[in-house]
Amino acid sequence: MLEITGLTKRYPGEKQPALQDINLKVKEGEFVAVLGRSGAGKSTLIRCINRLVEPDSGSIVWKGRRITGMNASELRSLRREIGFVFQHFNLLPRLPVLTNVIAGRFGMMPRWRSLTGLFTEGDRKLALASLEEVGLASLAAKRVEALSGGQRQRVAIARVLMQQPSLLLGDEPISSLDPVTSERIMRYIGGLHRERGMTVLLNLHDVISAKAFATRIIGLSGGRIVFDGLPQQLGDQELIRIYPPD
Numbered sequence: 001m002l003e004i005t006g007l008t009k010r011y012p013g014e015k016q017p018a019l020q021d022i023n024l025k026v027k028e029g030e031f032v033a034v035l036g037r038s039g040a041g042k043s044t045l046i047r048c049i050n051r052l053v054e055p056d057s058g059s060i061v062w063k064g065r066r067i068t069g070m071n072a073s074e075l076r077s078l079r080r081e082i083g084f085v086f087q088h089f090n091l092l093p094r095l096p097v098l099t100n101v102i103a104g105r106f107g108m109m110p111r112w113r114s115l116t117g118l119f120t121e122g123d124r125k126l127a128l129a130s131l132e133e134v135g136l137a138s139l140a141a142k143r144v145e146a147l148s149g150g151q152r153q154r155v156a157i158a159r160v161l162m163q164q165p166s167l168l169l170g171d172e173p174i175s176s177l178d179p180v181t182s183e184r185i186m187r188y189i190g191g192l193h194r195e196r197g198m199t200v201l202l203n204l205h206d207v208i209s210a211k212a213f214a215t216r217i218i219g220l221s222g223g224r225i226v227f228d229g230l231p232q233q234l235g236d237q238e239l240i241r242i243y244p245p246d
């Protein structure tokens with residue numbers, strides 16, 4: 001269970017809080033899509049969960065462990081267990097695709113350099129299988145800097161899959177992909193969710209994908225939860241609440 005209680009975050013110098021008193025319980029095995037307009041607080045929410053952003057108040061607990069309050073070494077081990085696909089991919093552009101993917105196995109350690117060359121055959125196989133899933137196996141040896149935006153996005157997803165996380169957090173993981181590739185990736189994530197019981201929490205801009213793949217939808221507006229329900233409960237009224245016009 002991921003349990004978020006009274007989570008509030010205001011960035012320094014900002015008048016409005018980015019998140020206001022968020023209360024949310026996600027059961028293990030749920031697939032949650034977070035929707036909301038630009039600036040609604042979606043990225044802030046996801047980044048608070050792995051403490052890339054420090055909350056002002058409130059608590060976040062994952063499987064009985066309080067994330068808020070963890071020290072640096074506890075956070076490092078937590079991040080090996082929680083996969084995170086960034087809105088901006090955070091790859092190592094000068095290194096080959098395969099190396100970037102294998103690095104996922106070790107979490108986001110800055111010591112990746114010392115690891116280069118120490119990969120096992122098992123690591124390689126798993127990385128190639130992850131690349132296969134995102135349709136990029138043929139580019140394994142290419143440097144990331146020579147890839148398109150959407151291809152980089154898929155490398156980032158393969159890297160996280162390599163980690164075999166129990167909780168997958170994604171900040172618009174399919175936003176730079178074409179519809180066919182988006183669907184393929186969503187299907188794959190959906191499969192991991194169903195077959196391995198992986199808990200998934202994704203920020204999405206695409207309402208149709210959210211309805212097709214998520215088991216639960218959270219709508220954020222102005223830093224507050226304005227909708228929390230099943231995909232089939234998301235009708236026009238609810239969409240207007242989540243995406244209020246200017």
Ligand SMILES: Nc1ncnc2c1ncn2[C@@H]1O[C@H](COP(=O)(O)OP(=O)(O)OP(=O)(O)O)[C@@H](O)[C@H]1O
Binds near residue numbers: 018044045
């Ligand atoms: N580092 C920051 N410093 C100051 N304000 C920030 C910072 N990051 C985000 N904000 C503000 O917090 C609010 C929520 O931002 P957030 O990035 O969480 O929105 P979002 O829902 O992810 O939007 P988008 O769909 O555009 O990615 C916005 O008003 C934004 O301007």
Ligand SMILES: [Mg+2]
Binds near residue numbers: 042044087171
């Ligand atoms: Mg965002």
